[in-house]
Each structure stands twice: as structure tokens, then as C-alpha cells.
Amino acid sequence: MATRTSHVLISGVVQGVGYRAWVEREATMRRLSGWVRNRRSGAVEAVFSGAAADVAAMLTACATGPRLARVSAVDANDRDEAETGPFRVLPSD
Secondary structure: OOEEEEEEEEEEEOOOOOHHHHHHHHHHHOOOEEEEEEOOOOOEEEEEEEEHHHHHHHHHHHOOOOOOOEEEEEEEEEOOOOOOOOOEEOOOO
């Protein structure tokens, strides 16, 4: 099974709309490791690690997000270092 780790920055109306909680639920459902947090810039930052197909599906889902979100961009960059353990919500940066 191919694995993938992606560092993601999601911009638009993504804070104050339940985006982090939604990401946590979606990532957990896909059995992904990693984390999500709010950025001072108003963006949401995340890292997803797991099966390549599951990470790809998560990135696609992030472009829509929860009902109240208005996503304008999802910028993803793959990285070599994998995350392990349960997916978690980190404090804002």
C-alpha cells in the first residue's frame, strides 16, 4: 500500500465555521494521522498522513469543507516525514 503525507494550507472563510472539527472527523473516518490548526492569517493548516488514496480523497474534500465554509484555495505540498498516531487538533499558531 502506497502512503502519502501532505502539508496543506486552506484559505477562504474557514475559521469560525467548524472547519477544524470537520477536518478531524473526516481525517479520522479515513484513518489518517496528522493534525489541523488555525493560522493567524485566517487560513487553516493541516498535515495528512496515510494511504495515498485516502490522503487524495481528504484533499478533495477540503476544497468543499463543512456547510458554512467558503474555501478559496487548497495548497498542498507532499513531504517525506510521515505523521503517526491519532489525528489531532492543535492550538492556533
